[in-house]
Amino acid sequence: MAQRGGMSEPKTAFIASSEELAALCERLSQESFITVDTEFMREKTYYPELCLIQLAGTDDVAVVDALAPGLDMAPLGALLAKPEVVKVFHACRQDVEIFLQMYDAVPANLFDTQVAAMVAGFGDQVGYDSLVQAxxxxxxxxxxxxxxxAARPLSRAQVEYAAADVTHLRVIYEKLAARLEKEDRLAWVAEEMAVLAEPATYRVDPEKAWERLKLRTSNRRQLAIIKAVAAWREREAQRINIxxxxxxxxxxxxxxxxLAPDTADGLxxxxxxxxxxxxxxSGVSLLATxxxxxxxxxxxxxxIDRPRDVPRASPALVALLKVLLNAAAEQNNVAPRLVAGGDExxxxxxxxxxxxxxxxxxxREMFGNDALRLIRGEVALSAKGKRxxxxxxxxE
Incomplete structure (x- = not known):
């Protein structure tokens, strides 16, 4: 057996029947926390095609074959909805998107170790492999x-590789949680989890899809068509799942x-x-749009407001605030990106x-109050040694 945290690692179970999955979920529902991951394919579809679900508890490590014929996934939905059990993911957004699509609900009581690692000073968006090693x-x-x-059958090596995404994650969660509790920062992680617990975080609003495009025109009629076509593309891609x-x-x-075509030939x-x-x-529908x-x-x-119409902050002041941000993040051992983004x-x-x-x-406590004082001229920044x-x- 492999070792996990000094203890023997349970053998990985490959789950492909409804009875096995129901029994697994019943056992895991008694845990204080479980670790979760997924493997999926998305190259040819709009929505992720779920292939595997990896789950681990104290005495269970399982890889669930989501493509097994007739597999009843309802017990998994009930487990994910159970608020007493913490669901630990690493970089959870795509996994949660899948479960939201399946169950029309975000898993209850989320904990994302990538976010927690940022709070604990491991840098911006630290990868799972790096965190495992550290x-x-x-x-x-x-x-x-x-x-x-999506190919079947899977080799035992593939199954074990997939399982590693949830076995090491248990140790990572325990060590990060202990560290953050000692530093009184678990509440910080909880604030970030509140955003990840919102279904709107994962759902694309077709009416806003045009805002992601790089546009050069300010012609309002063309912008109206661009907005309509971008929204149409989002809905049509969802409809036919590409x-x-x-x-x-x-x-x-x-x-x-x-071109603003009226006919198929024009299109x-x-x-x-x-x-x-x-x-x-699709073409007929697009022309109607x-x-x-x-x-x-x-x-x-x-x-679209052109740059000259939008008030701009002083570049020098922005640069000074970024220096303060980096200094505050360094002092508190937190990833700067977690504290504030460039737009903010x-x-x-x-x-x-x-x-x-x-x-x-x-x-605000870590950075915001000092940022306000800097803006108001109440404080200045100085270098002392290397800080x-x-x-x-x-x-005055």
Whole structure:
């Protein structure tokens, strides 16, 4: 048997029947925490195609074959919904997205070790392999990292590789939780988990899909068509379950908007649009979407503020605040990115009275209050040795 935290590691079970899964979930429901991971394929689909679910408790390590015919997944849903059991993931967003799609609910009582590691000073978005090595001393064999998890049968080596994603995770969770409790930072992690517990975090709003595109036009009618086509692409990709870029590439959307075609022949003038697509169900639907956008009233047309129309914060002040951020993060052994992002720094430099995550909770205590004092000229920054320090300024 392998070793985990000085104890013998349970043998990995490969679960492919409803009875085995129900019994496993019943045992795991008695645990204080379980570790969870998934293996999925997404190259050809909009939604992830779930292939495996890895679960581990004190005496159980299991790899569940999500593709097994007739497998009843309801017991897993009940386990994930149980608030008394902490569900430990590493970099959980894609895993949670899968479970939200399956059960229409986010797993209750989440703990993400990647976020916890940022709070504990392991840097920005630390990888699982690095965390395993840092906290357990083990090394993960990466041979099967690019396996086709949808292919059957799986080799025993593939199953053991998948299981490693939840066995080491138990030790990582215990060590991070103990460290953060000692440093009185578990509440910080809980604040981050509140965001990850919101279903809206994982659901794409088709009406906002256009905001991710790189656009060069300020023509409001074209923007209306771009917005409509981007929303159509999101819904159509969901409907037929293919990646959005396979339906239409990002760069095709502004070109279609500029052409504003009325017919299938007109639609084929856009690069990469075939006659088969234009004359098919998707093409007909897209042309109807374009036609509707072309008749929108002027008052309903979207608009992009050009850079000259948007107030800009002082670049020097933003740079100074970033120095303060890095100094505060270094002093408190926290990843700077967890404390504040570039947009939040810009917003604070522009308007210190506007709502801002920097001025809430532990972020305000660690960085926000000093940032406000720096903006108001109450303190300055100075270098002493190899560190930045805050210097009180006399009142004017």
């Amino acid at each position: 906290l357990t001393g083990a090394h993960i064999d990466k041979t099967h990292r690019f396996s086709d998890w 990646p959005r870029q396979r339906l239409l590439k990002d760069e095709q959307i502004p070109e279609i908007a500029a 084929t003038r856009a690069r990469g649009v075939t006659a088969g697509f234009a004359n098919g169900k 374009i036609a509707a956008a072309k008749t929108l009233p002027e008052a309903e047309l979207p608009k 720094i810009e917003a604070l430099a522009l308007d210190e009275t506007a709502p801002n995550p920097i001025l809430e909770g532990w972020r 930045i320090r805050i210097v009180e300024l006399p009142a």
